[in-house]
Amino acid sequence: MKYVDEFRDPQRAQLLVSEIGRIAEQLMEQRTRPIQLMEFCGGHTHTIFRYGIEQLLPESIEMIHGPGCPVCVLPRGRVDDCLTLAERPDVIFATFGDAMRVPGSQKSLLQARAEGADIRMVYSPLDALQLAIRHPDKEVIFFALGFETTMPSTALTVQQARRQGISNFSLFCNHITTVPTIKAILDAPDMQLDGFLAPGHVSMVVGEQPFEFIADSYHKPIVITGFEPLDILQSIQMLLKQLNEKRCAVENQYSRVVRQQGNTAGQQAIHEVFELRDSFELRGLGSIDLSGVRIAEQYASYDAERKFNVPNLHIADPDTCQCGEVLTGSIRHWECRMFGSQCNPQSPMGALMVSSEGACAAYYNFGDVDELLQKRARQASNA
Numbered sequence: 001m002k003y004v005d006e007f008r009d010p011q012r013a014q015l016l017v018s019e020i021g022r023i024a025e026q027l028m029e030q031r032t033r034p035i036q037l038m039e040f041c042g043g044h045t046h047t048i049f050r051y052g053i054e055q056l057l058p059e060s061i062e063m064i065h066g067p068g069c070p071v072c073v074l075p076r077g078r079v080d081d082c083l084t085l086a087e088r089p090d091v092i093f094a095t096f097g098d099a100m101r102v103p104g105s106q107k108s109l110l111q112a113r114a115e116g117a118d119i120r121m122v123y124s125p126l127d128a129l130q131l132a133i134r135h136p137d138k139e140v141i142f143f144a145l146g147f148e149t150t151m152p153s154t155a156l157t158v159q160q161a162r163r164q165g166i167s168n169f170s171l172f173c174n175h176i177t178t179v180p181t182i183k184a185i186l187d188a189p190d191m192q193l194d195g196f197l198a199p200g201h202v203s204m205v206v207g208e209q210p211f212e213f214i215a216d217s218y219h220k221p222i223v224i225t226g227f228e229p230l231d232i233l234q235s236i237q238m239l240l241k242q243l244n245e246k247r248c249a250v251e252n253q254y255s256r257v258v259r260q261q262g263n264t265a266g267q268q269a270i271h272e273v274f275e276l277r278d279s280f281e282l283r284g285l286g287s288i289d290l291s292g293v294r295i296a297e298q299y300a301s302y303d304a305e306r307k308f309n310v311p312n313l314h315i316a317d318p319d320t321c322q323c324g325e326v327l328t329g330s331i332r333h334w335e336c337r338m339f340g341s342q343c344n345p346q347s348p349m350g351a352l353m354v355s356s357e358g359a360c361a362a363y364y365n366f367g368d369v370d371e372l373l374q375k376r377a378r379q380a381s382n383a
Helices: 004-008 010-028 042-050 076-086 109-114 125-134 151-164 178-186 200-206 209-218 229-244 264-273 297-302 323-327 359-366 369-382
Strands: 035-041 061-068 091-095 119-121 139-146 169-175 195-199 222-225 250-252 274-276 279-282 286-289 293-295
Touching: 004 010, 004 229, 010 035, 010 229, 035 042, 035 178, 035 200, 035 229, 042 061, 042 195, 042 200, 042 229, 042 359, 061 178, 076 091, 076 109, 076 139, 076 169, 091 125, 109 119, 125 139, 125 151, 125 169, 139 151, 151 169, 151 264, 151 297, 169 293, 169 297, 178 209, 178 286, 195 200, 195 229, 200 209, 200 222, 200 264, 209 222, 209 250, 222 229, 264 274, 293 297, 323 359, 359 369
Parallel strands: 035 061, 035 195, 091 119, 091 139, 139 169, 195 222, 222 250
Antiparallel strands: 274 293, 279 286
8 A cells, every 4th residue: 555545445444343343252252351452652542533443443442542642741840840941041942832832830831932931843853953053142952852753863963963063052851762661551550451552653763672572571462553544453453363362472563664673773873862861750650760861971061951950840740630540541531530621722731631642632622522521420420
């Protein structure tokens, strides 16, 4: 298949849905609880909601929406640290658009910009580097975040800054690593997941090998998955087939993009510019060992945390916000008491409603909000 329309073909989708239903029926003859599959990546979550994939699946299959949206797992303390940097009079703070609306303990970057801070939306770290070239009298700080998908572009930008001798450019580094995050989910005491849809774009960088521990040590099947509707459906079918055959392996549905060894040039840039942190805090998951990276010592002059006094705050979410429980699959998005009422895309309380890849925003934009609120009310009355 060469064209995007072919990845959205209704007839092919119906064939996959029928096969999914057939295998799920066989599996449920041996089970007493639903089949729970987690799509780790926020891009997968968006596709599932946008194309109504959950409505096509049998009731015996529950899709659990994981923490693979980097904006969504950003803790409030790191947002407040951003504000400390962005509100300096000598700084231009450059960030991706989604991150501008994530609420900190007092305000968001968007609100700080309205109050006069020089905060600018960019589309890549190279855009931020160009700002530094155009404004040599300012320190340009790029808000670097994302899983391994975006690490190579950030690393290559730092290398370019060094080659060009640009000294007024630095990163506030919040890049995070996929494997420890998945492991934290698997180690949760109430974990009941049966299989994973692995993030396709992360896998494009890191390859297949980093996910083998899920099959080898935790005995869960995992399928590296693309982002179109047929990609999702085929990957679900592949997971169910593994479960039905009592196999656990890493399979690559996204072979048109993902190679077994990944992107070796990107990996080399990551390893040169970054080093693992001992631990890093993720919203909903807490502090996880080796789950984040920072600038390596040889590039220390490009590290905003070394250049400036960053308080490194740790601030808990308000009691009313249940983003953490949604991120870990403990509750569904619509079970959050704030969903759709106090928390909505126009006035988000939590990161899951801010990011376009957040589960709550996707459900709000593509689902029947009134029906979900009624479902929550019925559940509460039956409790």
